[in-house]
Amino acid sequence: MGREQPQMQFITGRSIRLLLVDDHAMTRIAIRGVLANQSDIEILGEADDGVEAIRLAARLQPDVIVMDIYLPRMTGIDAARHIKTRFPRMAIVGLSAYANEQRDTMQAVGASAVVPKEKIVEQLHAAIRLAAQETRR
Numbered sequence: 001m002g003r004e005q006p007q008m009q010f011i012t013g014r015s016i017r018l019l020l021v022d023d024h025a026m027t028r029i030a031i032r033g034v035l036a037n038q039s040d041i042e043i044l045g046e047a048d049d050g051v052e053a054i055r056l057a058a059r060l061q062p063d064v065i066v067m068d069i070y071l072p073r074m075t076g077i078d079a080a081r082h083i084k085t086r087f088p089r090m091a092i093v094g095l096s097a098y099a100n101e102q103r104d105t106m107q108a109v110g111a112s113a114v115v116p117k118e119k120i121v122e123q124l125h126a127a128i129r130l131a132a133q134e135t136r137r
Contacts, residue, residue, distance in 0.1 A: 050074030
């Protein structure tokens with residue numbers, strides 16, 4: 001009790017490669033801060049809209065994409081649908097500031113989970129790890 005569990009390295013023995021997508025720079029900065037001390041996560045890049053998310057997903061080939069549902073130019077839902085069609089093994093963790101039907105839609109298009117923005121500190125790391133495990137089976 002009170003002992004930290006070691007960070008889990010996955011089947012490949014490497015870190016979880018992450019793409020971060022949110023149109024608010026402050027949210028991206030906050031998420032980087034939350035994940036900074038997680039040795040099992042490597043942030044490969046960031047995008048601020050759905051179109052850029054698709055482009056970076058193709059170029060960077062992340063294990064997990066953390067993506068806001070509401071994005072300019074193309075919603076997170078549409079971007080997730082496109083990414084999961086092209087790259088079915090990429091996991092997506094949605095972010096939402098609102099608890100509504102859009103969260104269900106995000107999961108219906110293939111997101112492993114949707115984390116409420118007010119719960120990022122408590123839930124995001126675990127959601128990323130679980131999503132990565134799903135892709136590495």
